[in-house]
Amino acid sequence: MSTLTDNPPMTAHATNPPAAAQVHPTFPGILRGEWIKVLSLRSTWWALASTAAVITLVALASAMSLSATTDDPALAQGIEQMHGAEVIAGGFHFGMLTIAVLGALLITGEYATGTIRSTFAAVPSRTPVLGAKALVLIVLTAAVTLVSATLSYLVTMLQLSQYDLVPALDDPGTWRVLGGTLYSLIAAALFSLGIATLLRSTAASVTVALTVLLLLPGTLSFIRLDWVETIVSYLPLPASSALLTTGAAETQGVYLSTQASLIVLAAYAVVPLAAAAITLHRRDA
Amino acid sequence: MIEAHELTKRYGDKTAVHTLSFTIAPGTVTGFLGPNGAGKSTTMRLIMGLDRPTSGTVLVNGKPYGQHRSPLREVGALLDAKAVHPGRSARSHLRTMAATHHIKASRVSEVIEMTGLAGAATKRVGGFSLGMSQRLGIAAALLGDPRTLILDEPVNGLDPEGVQWVRQLVRDLAAEGRTVFLSSHLMSEMSQTADQLLVIGRGHIIATGSVQQVIDSVASGAVRVRSPRADELAAALTADGVTITSPDASMLEVSGTTAEHVGQVAFRNGLPLYELSPRGASSKRRTCS
Ligand SMILES: Nc1ncnc2c1ncn2[C@@H]1O[C@H](COP(=O)(O)OP(=O)(O)OP(=O)(O)O)[C@@H](O)[C@H]1O
Ligand SMILES: [Mg+2]
Numbered sequence: 001m002s003t004l005t006d007n008p009p010m011t012a013h014a015t016n017p018p019a020a021a022q023v024h025p026t027f028p029g030i031l032r033g034e035w036i037k038v039l040s041l042r043s044t045w046w047a048l049a050s051t052a053a054v055i056t057l058v059a060l061a062s063a064m065s066l067s068a069t070t071d072d073p074a075l076a077q078g079i080e081q082m083h084g085a086e087v088i089a090g091g092f093h094f095g096m097l098t099i100a101v102l103g104a105l106l107i108t109g110e111y112a113t114g115t116i117r118s119t120f121a122a123v124p125s126r127t128p129v130l131g132a133k134a135l136v137l138i139v140l141t142a143a144v145t146l147v148s149a150t151l152s153y154l155v156t157m158l159q160l161s162q163y164d165l166v167p168a169l170d171d172p173g174t175w176r177v178l179g180g181t182l183y184s185l186i187a188a189a190l191f192s193l194g195i196a197t198l199l200r201s202t203a204a205s206v207t208v209a210l211t212v213l214l215l216l217p218g219t220l221s222f223i224r225l226d227w228v229e230t231i232v233s234y235l236p237l238p239a240s241s242a243l244l245t246t247g248a249a250e251t252q253g254v255y256l257s258t259q260a261s262l263i264v265l266a267a268y269a270v271v272p273l274a275a276a277a278i279t280l281h282r283r284d285a
Numbered sequence: 286m287i288e289a290h291e292l293t294k295r296y297g298d299k300t301a302v303h304t305l306s307f308t309i310a311p312g313t314v315t316g317f318l319g320p321n322g323a324g325k326s327t328t329m330r331l332i333m334g335l336d337r338p339t340s341g342t343v344l345v346n347g348k349p350y351g352q353h354r355s356p357l358r359e360v361g362a363l364l365d366a367k368a369v370h371p372g373r374s375a376r377s378h379l380r381t382m383a384a385t386h387h388i389k390a391s392r393v394s395e396v397i398e399m400t401g402l403a404g405a406a407t408k409r410v411g412g413f414s415l416g417m418s419q420r421l422g423i424a425a426a427l428l429g430d431p432r433t434l435i436l437d438e439p440v441n442g443l444d445p446e447g448v449q450w451v452r453q454l455v456r457d458l459a460a461e462g463r464t465v466f467l468s469s470h471l472m473s474e475m476s477q478t479a480d481q482l483l484v485i486g487r488g489h490i491i492a493t494g495s496v497q498q499v500i501d502s503v504a505s506g507a508v509r510v511r512s513p514r515a516d517e518l519a520a521a522l523t524a525d526g527v528t529i530t531s532p533d534a535s536m537l538e539v540s541g542t543t544a545e546h547v548g549q550v551a552f553r554n555g556l557p558l559y560e561l562s563p564r565g566a567s568s569k570r571r572t573c574s
Contacts, residue, residue, distance in 0.1 A: 022387050023355055023357075023358055023386050023387055023388055023429065024354050024355035024356075024358070024386055024387075025355075025356070025385045025386055026387065029384055029385045029386060029387050030384075030385045032384040032385075033380075033381045033382070033383075033384035033385045034381075036377060036380050036381045036384055037370075037373075037377075037381045040372075040373050040374065040377035040381075041370065041372050041373060042372055043372065109370060110370070113368060113369065113370045113371065114365055114367065114368025114369070115368060115369060115370045115378075117330075117333075117335050117364055117365070117368055118368065118369070118378075118381075118382055118425060119381075120334075120335055121333055121335065121356065121357075121360075121362055121364075122356060122357055122382050122385045122386065123356075123385055124334050124350060124351030124352075124353075124356055125351065282337065283337075284330075284335065284336040284337060285330075285335040285336065
């Protein structure tokens with residue numbers, strides 16, 4: 001601390017101004033600024049590490065509980081239809097939550113600390129900042145999904161091999177589940193970024209994300225009314241189910257088709273972001 | 286050059302600034318003087334396009350701030366020294382801003398050197414003293430080598446040496462032909478730093494002119510008035526030759542008129558007065574301290 005309060009030597013006003021030619025905001029520049037922002041914060045690394053940890057641990061847990069499944073004759077035949085990749089993706093919805101926290105922090109961190117004013121002073125058009133944040137979030141989510149899938153694959157290999165369930169890398173089913181996981185995680189992350197840009201508060205945004213992503217599907221599933229079940233099928237987690245199976249399990253419950261799932265999840269990502277982009281201009285920073 | 290025209294900003298039913306019109310000229314240091322809550326920071330956010338005016342316009346170097354091709358080259362602003370993510374280092378903070386405009390890393394190092402932050406540049410901002418944060422804010426304002434500088438209470442928290450340095454810096458910047466607009470709530474501070482003054486009280490402009498003019502007008506036959514509705518009284522008294530300063534929210538120093546006139550105006554407008562006292566030239570010392 002003492003170094004911070006010491007009086008550093010004062011230098012006179014030097015002039016070596018930035019070259020006038022190329023000094024103005026461009027999208028690549030704004031994107032680079034967002035990368036520096038996100039990578040220079042510890043909270044980013046915490047969110048990414050916990051996402052990978054949660055996905056991997058839950059995958060390991062579900063692989064280990066396979067033995068319990070086979071002991072129960074009623075469930076034993078289910079395992080026949082199971083795909084190893086589904087076990088690996090088993091922890092994805094918890095990862096959805098940590099990645100949603102990251103998505104929210106990307107913008108609420110700026111509002112909470114006041115940095116948003118420096119940001120919008122540098123980029124008065126504002127919307128490109130949101131676009132750059134979305135892009136950064138997509139890349140980070142993709143990276144952490146790949147790492148998590150690889151880790152999950154490695155830690156579950158032993159268990160899965162006992163049931164001949166180790167997903168083959170040349171099996172399209174494996175890539176379908178991985179792709180579905182990635183798509184759903186990106187949708188959850190962008191949904192959270194959009195909501196957080198509208199709400200500007202970490203607590204409020206995480207509450208909304210938690211409710212919509214996890215709590216609602218869980219609680220509403222106890223209500224056995226047709227119209228409630230229809231609504232539930234359009235919530236992000238149930239809507240992603242079709243993308244997370246190789247097809248065999250699709251018959252159970254009121255699940256959307258693959259195509260409908262892709263569209264519904266895209267809407268969750270895009271609609272709040274679009275609303276945020278519009279209001280970003282009108283509101284005080 | 287900063288030109289405000291009938292600038293008004295309301296937050297809910299609270300009017301923060303009320304039909305402000307003023308021009309801040311280049312090549313000189315203009316002080317923005319007013320008590321807490323007078324509307325200084327609000328005005329600066331309006332200039333920067335960060336808050337949207339309820340009505341009126343404000344132009345920087347001929348255009349609304351947001352319409353400049355290279356915003357950081359037009360205006361550098363220090364609005365709130367503490368408004369930096371505490372988890373980031375000073376250098377990272379400056380690099381994020383520089384990146385948007387393709388400003389070179391060498392310029393980031395340069396402003397770090399200039400503001401005396403070299404020793405602390407890689408430390409997390411969360412541990413900075415207010416003085417160090419002010420230096421970082423000034424570094425950020427200088428980053429784009431802007432033609433116009435807007436500094437909200439830049440000497441707040443600086444040690445005497447730092448205060449001296451800021452004074453010299455803003456004078457040098459103005460001497461280079463730049464526009465420098467900085468706020469303070471201390472007349473004593475402004476009289477040593479600024480050439481021109483814009484005095485604001487409760488969202489109204491109550492005096493403008495050179496520092497000496499403002500001081501003289503206050504000193505010569507000023508009338509001190511206290512009223513719970515001082516801002517309305519100030520608006521009602523505004524006329525040619527009348528200068529009004531507002532040392533705090535419920536007090537006005539009115540010059541260029543008489544105590545009788547102030548009393549009449551207050552009565553006509555139904556405004557209660559708690560104090561109405563003609564002052565001699567001695568008030569000059571009090572205003573300056
Ligand atoms: N975002 C906001 N929402 C509601 N009211 C606000 C907001 N910003 C400012 N105000 C109000 O507007 C008035 C002017 O505030 P402002 O911060 O501009 O004053 P100031 O002159 O900068 O004061 P200080 O010397 O304390 O910094 C105050 O009454 C303040 O409470
Ligand atoms: Mg202020």
